[in-house]
Amino acid sequence: MANLPKFNESYDLVSSKVIGSGNFGVAKLAKHRATGAVVAVKFLPRGDKIDHNVAREILNHRQLRHPHIIGFREVLLTESHLCIVMEYASGGELFDRIVDSGSFKEAEARYFFQQLISGVEYCHSRGVCHRDLKLENALLDRGADGNGAPRLKICDFGYSKSSSDSDPKTTVGTPAYIAPEVLQTKKYDGYRADVWCCGVTLFVMLVGAYPFEDPDDPKNFKKSIMRICSVKYSIPSNLGITAECQSLLTSIFVANPEQRITIAQIKAHPWFQTNLPSMGAADGALAPESTQTIEQIQQIVEAAAVNPNGGDGAAGDDMMLDDDDFN
Ligand SMILES: Nc1ncnc2c1ncn2[C@@H]1O[C@H](COP(=O)(O)OP(=O)(O)OP(=O)(O)O)[C@@H](O)[C@H]1O
Numbered sequence: 001m002a003n004l005p006k007f008n009e010s011y012d013l014v015s016s017k018v019i020g021s022g023n024f025g026v027a028k029l030a031k032h033r034a035t036g037a038v039v040a041v042k043f044l045p046r047g048d049k050i051d052h053n054v055a056r057e058i059l060n061h062r063q064l065r066h067p068h069i070i071g072f073r074e075v076l077l078t079e080s081h082l083c084i085v086m087e088y089a090s091g092g093e094l095f096d097r098i099v100d101s102g103s104f105k106e107a108e109a110r111y112f113f114q115q116l117i118s119g120v121e122y123c124h125s126r127g128v129c130h131r132d133l134k135l136e137n138a139l140l141d142r143g144a145d146g147n148g149a150p151r152l153k154i155c156d157f158g159y160s161k162s163s164s165d166s167d168p169k170t171t172v173g174t175p176a177y178i179a180p181e182v183l184q185t186k187k188y189d190g191y192r193a194d195v196w197c198c199g200v201t202l203f204v205m206l207v208g209a210y211p212f213e214d215p216d217d218p219k220n221f222k223k224s225i226m227r228i229c230s231v232k233y234s235i236p237s238n239l240g241i242t243a244e245c246q247s248l249l250t251s252i253f254v255a256n257p258e259q260r261i262t263i264a265q266i267k268a269h270p271w272f273q274t275n276l277p278s279m280g281a282a283d284g285a286l287a288p289e290s291t292q293t294i295e296q297i298q299q300i301v302e303a304a305a306v307n308p309n310g311g312d313g314a315a316g317d318d319m320m321l322d323d324d325d326f327n
Contacts, residue, residue, distance in 0.1 A: 071287020
């Protein structure tokens with residue numbers, strides 16, 4: 001790794017506190033020494049788990065630059081980890097905001113849904129489908145001036161596919177959000193499947209529960225799959241959800257992806273059009289562009305597939321992380 005960029009050459013950890021964790025490892029806060037910018041860094045243990053899927057996640061993320069998508073900055077190495085440096089969303093996950101409030105009023109749900117659709121539309125326009133859209137992958141920042149209304153930022157391109165990748169066929173995503181066609185072992189249209197996930201996200205914001213889970217038997221995955229395939233859901237009448245909003249959900253939850261509403265049609269829907277912020281008003285500044293080329297990124301990811309410490313990057317290695325590991 002002689003000439004490859006190292007994390008400790010340009011960043012300091014702000015604290016050892018973990019801001020998020022997932023299958024990959026952990027995310028921590030760091031400060032860019034030259035500019036003072038605070039960033040989020042995903043630390044992935046080096047070794048065989050750094051494969052073409054990780055490379056794809058990074059390269060797909062790198063080509064996206066939009067106010068409602070977490071900005072990608074660069075990838076770096078430590079002795080033990082591959083570091084993905086990103087814009088930091090300080091407001092937590094949209095999921096936690098719903099857990100705190102139970103459910104959102106229609107106006108609040110629409111506010112976030114408009115931003116989600118704006119980010120998803122942009123991904124699709126760049127030939128990238130996300131394939132794991134959900135509340136946990138919708139992060140929030142603290143608004144343009146640090147105090148304003150939170151802005152939604154899509155993260156986690158771990159399952160994303162770009163038009164240069166093979167057509168999606170694998171069943172990926174999070175069970176409660178999976179579209180019916182993704183459950184079949186056939187090729188499917190990742191863009192249309194993303195629309196379904198946006199519908200599930202909207203439903204959870206409005207209702208505070210997953211649409212296709214049996215409330216009396218929520219852990220019964222088989223039952224949820226049957227409900228997804230037969231599009232069996234109901235909107236509690238006591239929530240007073242407007243007919244316009246219900247009509248949008250009905251047009252999203254259509255089993256046949258060809259007949260499902262498209263992103264362009266969602267944008268034209270009267271419910272979506274209500275209180276739509278003027279272009280730019282809700283957007284604010286973009287995170288700085290990444291300066292790394294595709295070739296540089298590929299070289300770093302390839303180097304990360306080898307763990308100089310000899311570990312295999314298995315989950316167990318993670319348990320022993322301390323600050324020295326990041327230097
Ligand atoms: N840029 C960021 N700003 C703030 N928090 C972040 C950022 N990136 C990741 N996190 C936190 O870390 C969590 C996990 O990150 P991410 O979803 O990218 O990892 P993952 O391994 O793909 O997750 P999962 O296993 O849930 O699919 C996020 O849900 C979030 O709480």
